[in-house]
Amino acid sequence: MTQSEPTIAIETPMSNDMGAMIGELNELLLTLSPPExxxxxxxxxxxxxxxTVFVARVDGNAAACGALHRHGEGIAEVKRMYTRPAYQGHGLGRRILEQIVTLAEREGYASLVLETGDRHPAAWRIYERAGFTRCGPVLDYPDSPYSVFYSRPLAASQETHK
Known part of the structure; x- marks a missing residue:
């Protein structure tokens, strides 16, 4: 049986299947990094x-997610990137990240930043291939040996973000 073409759309994180997927992400992260x-x-x-939360669905099933979280001063953040194991290796994370970058650019943000774990090499590859570079701590995250930080300048639209 072949899977249908994935769809990616903005959705509420409050649905039951999104709650389950976020719960899976939280459990996974706690196996890779200490709670703090x-x-x-x-x-x-x-x-x-x-x-804004983006969800990839395959045959109606929530397969991956990621979010754009807006901060002041022209900075937006990539949050909650996750692809369920059964759907990994099909480019869903890359496609969601592209949607996040596009939305941030359209809204006029000057840069995107993110924090990820020190034991997430698959995530590093996705971010680096999308033009992110490692940097020091961003926003109000503490400098931690468990964190890896990335930033990417954006080709902001003509709109000015307040």
Whole structure:
């Protein structure tokens, strides 16, 4: 049986399947980093106006997610990137990241930043292939041996972000 072409859309993080996927992500992160180095957003946090959540679905099933979280001063952040194991290796994370970058550019952000773990080489590859470069701590994240930070300047649109 072949899978249908994945779809990626903006969705609420408050659905049951999104709650389950976010729970899986949280469990995975806690196996890779100590709790004090995990900066989870809850579905409720993600449902706020400052965050846009992208969900990839395959045959109607939530397969991957990622979010754009807006900060002040022209900075936006990539959050909650995750692809369920059964769907890894099909470019869903890359495609979601492209949607996040496109939205941030369209909204006029000057840069995108993110924090990821020190034991996530698959994530590093996705970010680096998308033009992100390693940097020092971003936003209010502490400098931690468990964190790896990335930033990427954006070709912001003509709109000015407030």
């Amino acid at each position: 180095a995990c900066y989870h957003m809850t579905p409720e946090d993600m449902a706020g106006a400052a965050t």
